[in-house]
Amino acid sequence: MVKKKTKKVNVKTKKEKKQTTKMTAAPTVWTPFDLFDDIDRYFFEDPWFRRSGWMRPWTGALIPDVKHTAVDLIDLGKEYKVGPYGLAVTDITGIEKGYLFGPDYYEGGTPLEWGLGWTVAFDKGDFNGKEALLKRKKEGLKTKLVGFEVSDPEVVAATGDKLFKVDNVVGEATNATYGITVGKSIGRARVNIEYANTGEELEVEHKGKRTKVTVAKNYRWYDPENKRLKR
Numbered sequence: 001m002v003k004k005k006t007k008k009v010n011v012k013t014k015k016e017k018k019q020t021t022k023m024t025a026a027p028t029v030w031t032p033f034d035l036f037d038d039i040d041r042y043f044f045e046d047p048w049f050r051r052s053g054w055m056r057p058w059t060g061a062l063i064p065d066v067k068h069t070a071v072d073l074i075d076l077g078k079e080y081k082v083g084p085y086g087l088a089v090t091d092i093t094g095i096e097k098g099y100l101f102g103p104d105y106y107e108g109g110t111p112l113e114w115g116l117g118w119t120v121a122f123d124k125g126d127f128n129g130k131e132a133l134l135k136r137k138k139e140g141l142k143t144k145l146v147g148f149e150v151s152d153p154e155v156v157a158a159t160g161d162k163l164f165k166v167d168n169v170v171g172e173a174t175n176a177t178y179g180i181t182v183g184k185s186i187g188r189a190r191v192n193i194e195y196a197n198t199g200e201e202l203e204v205e206h207k208g209k210r211t212k213v214t215v216a217k218n219y220r221w222y223d224p225e226n227k228r229l230k231r
Helices: 014-019 033-043 070-076 088-097 130-139
Strands: 143-150 162-165 168-179 184-192 201-206 209-215
Touching: 088 168, 088 184, 143 168, 143 201, 168 201, 184 201
Parallel strands: none
Antiparallel strands: 143 184, 143 209, 162 168, 162 201, 168 184, 201 209
């Protein structure tokens, strides 16, 4: 006798459908998680929609049964300090906070040059690249990723801008921005090790004009010890 294969199908009850988290078509906003359900109920009645995405923002296709506008959303979240949020802000806050991305991981560099040596567990057995890293550590670094501050707040460096010491190119900007939280024009750069000292004065050439920059203590300006994250 041949047994027929059966396919198990999960069917949601009416109660489960009502409990399903819904997705809104409102612009992406940064908001506390405890506000989510209130906003869902405020914007949508259809229980089949749900939220998803990085950092749990509201994203998705335009849905015809939206009951209120984005202005209503912001007004609803006043007590939670909800406001418009754009992805470009992540670049600014990422640089202020010291989160590396993209060009910061420059060619020829390793965690040692990038200021991430603390992530390498040299005492925990063998791993790919261990020998090369130990050799580089012993011989000494030739470049280093540093933070820098621009003397003129109106000048914001761009990726690829050259850093000079007198007339010699000694580095290159990897990421830069105007730090809206720290109130400075800041950035990160690959710099020859002899010029990677705190307080070292260099110049960045941006759009054909040179402006004085100073090498910062490190590339973490906002909450460098992560005290706010640990609260």
